[in-house]
Amino acid sequence: MNGSMNGFPLRCLFSAAVAAIAPLHMAAAADGTVTVGVVTAQTGPLAAPGKFQLNGFQLAADAINKAGGVKAGGKTHQVALKVYDTRCNAAEGASVMQRLATIDKTPVVLGELCTPVAAAESPIAADFQMPLIVTVATGPSITDQGNPYTFRVNANNTQLTKALADYVSARKLTPLAFIAWNNDAGRGGMNGMRKELPKSVEVGYVGYFNVGEVDFSSHIANIRSSGAKAVMLLMDEEPGALAIKQIRDAGLAVDLIGTLAMGSNRFLDRLNTKYLAGMAQYNAFPPNLPTPRIKAFNDAYKARFNEESHGFAAQSYDGLHVAVAAMAKAGSVSDGKAIRDALAGISVEGVIGPIKFDAKGQASPPVYITQWCDDGRRRVVYPEAFVADCGGG
Numbered sequence: 279m280n281g282s283m284n285g286f287p288l289r290c291l292f293s294a295a296v297a298a299i300a301p302l303h304m305a306a307a308a309d310g311t312v313t314v315g316v317v318t319a320q321t322g323p324l325a326a327p328g329k330f331q332l333n334g335f336q337l338a339a340d341a342i343n344k345a346g347g348v349k350a351g352g353k354t355h356q357v358a359l360k361v362y363d364t365r366c367n368a369a370e371g372a373s374v375m376q377r378l379a380t381i382d383k384t385p386v387v388l389g390e391l392c393t394p395v396a397a398a399e400s401p402i403a404a405d406f407q408m409p410l411i412v413t414v415a416t417g418p419s420i421t422d423q424g425n426p427y428t429f430r431v432n433a434n435n436t437q438l439t440k441a442l443a444d445y446v447s448a449r450k451l452t453p454l455a456f457i458a459w460n461n462d463a464g465r466g467g468m469n470g471m472r473k474e475l476p477k478s479v480e481v482g483y484v485g486y487f488n489v490g491e492v493d494f495s496s497h498i499a500n501i502r503s504s505g506a507k508a509v510m511l512l513m514d515e516e517p518g519a520l521a522i523k524q525i526r527d528a529g530l531a532v533d534l535i536g537t538l539a540m541g542s543n544r545f546l547d548r549l550n551t552k553y554l555a556g557m558a559q560y561n562a563f564p565p566n567l568p569t570p571r572i573k574a575f576n577d578a579y580k581a582r583f584n585e586e587s588h589g590f591a592a593q594s595y596d597g598l599h600v601a602v603a604a605m606a607k608a609g610s611v612s613d614g615k616a617i618r619d620a621l622a623g624i625s626v627e628g629v630i631g632p633i634k635f636d637a638k639g640q641a642s643p644p645v646y647i648t649q650w651c652d653d654g655r656r657r658v659v660y661p662e663a664f665v666a667d668c669g670g671g
Contacts, residue, residue, distance in 0.1 A: 334594030393417030453482035
């Protein structure tokens with residue numbers, strides 16, 4: 279969408295990433311402030327990915343405010359964030375959503391890491407006509423339930439596993455083994471891969487582990503016996519680092535395939551190139567890809583947080599920009615129904631790619647497969663249109 283709508287520029291959203299570090303002429307004093315709700319994990323076992331998510335929201339708020347704020351209904355508003363720590367707990371998520379609707383009275387809520395928490399928050403969003411924009415949680419059920427007040431910026435598990443299935447099939451990595459979390463995320467990912475994999479790829483050993491387990495030796499023995507050519511690790515970065523180290527130290531000669539959590543410099547700090555070289559993982563946002571929208575965001579993120587950017591941050595950055603664009607289109611920063619209707623028809627270019635919601639509220643951003651190089655850099659190996667050499671992933 280080009281030009282402007284109710285005064286809010288809807289050109290390329292990556293231009294707002296540049297605004298986070300580029301000097302700008304400040305607009306006239308704002309007429310007021312619009313407070314946007316944010317729900318994410320800031321404590322507990324998923325505090326690390328929650329930090330990336332919150333960083334994206336904060337960077338977006340800074341960029342929007344530096345560019346003049348939200349222009350809606352003939353008035354200009356600065357953006358403020360009301361952040362609640364849900365700790366990836368469904369009851370906590372439902373409780374803070376009630377608070378955001380009844381006490382804080384936010385017009386829209388963004389965030390959430392965990393599918394069960396987003397599922398608990400979604401009905402409350404509909405009850406209070408307060409749109410919920412999910413930016414990290416991946417369970418298909420979040421949007422498949424058909425709640426008209428729930429939208430998702432990031433790819434869901436079905437979209438992510440389709441990319442991985444295409445990668446595995448093209449490289450004939452069969453038999454394929456799995457080690458997965460014994461929870462909704464792990465079992466959901468496993469079931470999704472079974473559905474997407476062609477018959478030419480045999481599923482060999484499948485093992486599940488509980489949160490907190492640190493010994494993967496029995497899984498490794500079973501994978502060795504299965505004759506698997508590759509192992510897919512459906513888990514987060516902490517157990518992923520342990521599993522990879524134990525697999526490599528055991529001399530198991532298999533290709534390794536991981537999740538987004540295993541494709542960042544932060545993950546490299548947990549291991550080293552000896553363990554990661556050759557490993558592939560799906561990636562929603564390869565920060566070093568030489569694409570203008572990606573480079574602009576990565577540069578802005580590094581300048582603010584002194585580290586490489588992350589897909590969770592990029593998705594969340596886009597989520598807040600989409601919310602603000604919808605307010606501008608609706609001509610209101612308080613009418614939740616009007617904002618919802620604007621979201622349903624919006625089309626913008628985000629830093630993660632084009633964002634347009636389908637009838638269920640699901641966007642379809644690009645999904646990449648990146649691979650670790652011998653020198654600790656990454657490269658894009660899928661899709662073909664974005665294939666890049668080491669250093670471009």
